[in-house]
Amino acid sequence: MKLIDHLNSILADEGLRMQIIKDELTEIKEKYGDERKTEMVHSSAEMQTEDFIEDEDVVITISREGYIKRTPLTEYRRQGRGGKGSIGSNSRDEDFIEHLLIASNHNYMLFFTESGQCFWLRVFEIPEGSRTSKGRAIQNIINIPKEEKIKAYIKVVNLKDKDYLENNFIIMCTKKGVIKKTSLEAYSRPRANGINAINVNDGDSLLEATLTTGNSEVVMALQSGRAIRFNESTVRPMGRTATGVRGITLDSDNDEVVGMISIDNPETTVLVVSEKGYGKRTDIDDYRVTNRGGKGVKTLNITEKTGKLVAIKGVTDNEDLMIINKSGVIIRIAVSELRVMGRATQGVRLITLKGNDEIASVAKIEHDEDEENESELTEGSENGDTGSTPDADAETPADDKTE
Numbered sequence: 001m002k003l004i005d006h007l008n009s010i011l012a013d014e015g016l017r018m019q020i021i022k023d024e025l026t027e028i029k030e031k032y033g034d035e036r037k038t039e040m041v042h043s044s045a046e047m048q049t050e051d052f053i054e055d056e057d058v059v060i061t062i063s064r065e066g067y068i069k070r071t072p073l074t075e076y077r078r079q080g081r082g083g084k085g086s087i088g089s090n091s092r093d094e095d096f097i098e099h100l101l102i103a104s105n106h107n108y109m110l111f112f113t114e115s116g117q118c119f120w121l122r123v124f125e126i127p128e129g130s131r132t133s134k135g136r137a138i139q140n141i142i143n144i145p146k147e148e149k150i151k152a153y154i155k156v157v158n159l160k161d162k163d164y165l166e167n168n169f170i171i172m173c174t175k176k177g178v179i180k181k182t183s184l185e186a187y188s189r190p191r192a193n194g195i196n197a198i199n200v201n202d203g204d205s206l207l208e209a210t211l212t213t214g215n216s217e218v219v220m221a222l223q224s225g226r227a228i229r230f231n232e233s234t235v236r237p238m239g240r241t242a243t244g245v246r247g248i249t250l251d252s253d254n255d256e257v258v259g260m261i262s263i264d265n266p267e268t269t270v271l272v273v274s275e276k277g278y279g280k281r282t283d284i285d286d287y288r289v290t291n292r293g294g295k296g297v298k299t300l301n302i303t304e305k306t307g308k309l310v311a312i313k314g315v316t317d318n319e320d321l322m323i324i325n326k327s328g329v330i331i332r333i334a335v336s337e338l339r340v341m342g343r344a345t346q347g348v349r350l351i352t353l354k355g356n357d358e359i360a361s362v363a364k365i366e367h368d369e370d371e372e373n374e375s376e377l378t379e380g381s382e383n384g385d386t387g388s389t390p391d392a393d394a395e396t397p398a399d400d401k402t403e
Helices: 002-012 014-032 162-166 376-383
Strands: 057-063 067-072 097-104 108-113 117-122 150-156 169-174 178-183 206-212 217-222 226-231 257-263 269-274 278-283 309-315 319-325 329-334 359-366
Touching: 002 014, 097 150, 097 319, 097 359, 108 206, 169 257, 206 257, 217 309, 269 359, 309 319, 309 359
Parallel strands: 150 206, 257 309
Antiparallel strands: 057 067, 057 097, 108 117, 108 150, 169 178, 169 206, 217 226, 217 257, 269 278, 269 309, 319 329, 319 359
8 A cells, every 4th residue: 555655646746756767867877877989970071962862864954044953864755756745844934945954963064154154063953853844943053143044064974083174175166156175174173153164255155065085076057057077176275264266157147056066986977957847867977077167068958848957966876866845845756767868958857846836955865775665655646646747758859059
């Protein structure tokens, strides 16, 4: 009975319970306590952010209004040439996807603005979004002026390897045909506010940037359908603040450069795409090597049916194409579906456009043999259109009188 009364008093008195716990802990401390044998510290050198992020391939998209996102590459499927495509982005009114790039989460990204500034960003730092989301304003991610637009970008594997930095170069070109070459080492020290990558003249703007090894063949294409090929060695390395030299002569005051590619692999073919969905592949040997600064040769027979030239890419049979138009529709096709044809032909239809829609961007990615072609089960059954139009494979020769 005395034990029951004692236990009931403990249950009824919280202060007594706490005192008993305190006494018992003090007794344990006096009996078993000793100095801590381990030390717990935070070491940032042992764990970095990328250690927690899977190094997988992603699709990076940037819209005309400056919205950016990354999406797992597995969300996009390949379709047949001439198909309708699938929704690639739900953009705001009058906005569309302007840039599209395939990269790895652990890569570095160099962003070049139209005024010639360069900014850094790790790929995994880009906000992740679904295939149909519009993304996040790039001004909220990197410190660029509100009125600036991203016009060129490259992915860099490592900014700390000295040999890698000294043996690689960045070549830039502008809409008015100016080209510039700078060592990658000049861009190996990231700054939050960016740096000047090229001095852009009044009335001109930066268009493209690419990473080279110093011995690449450079091809520049014009909106008017002409292109020029010259060796990278004809352009000497310059400092970051230099303006550059003439790469190609424009056909007229209204003409401008639409793209630039560098070619190292002899198996690479030149792919050109027009604004109304036509494109073709041509052997690089069809473009004779000339001195930089010339007018170039015809690369696509420009007609009212094809529209102006909008893109040029260096591709092989082991790659796929991702084409996106201004309405946000995207299509993925195998490069091997496009046969190699003459340099001055009209080409074939790559994507069926609706109304006044036009192609906005073209990117190349690695070919996936295991990926199923689902176009017949999705777009074909829903829209009743599974292939190209009757004139999709029409090849229209033209006299080449512009050399």
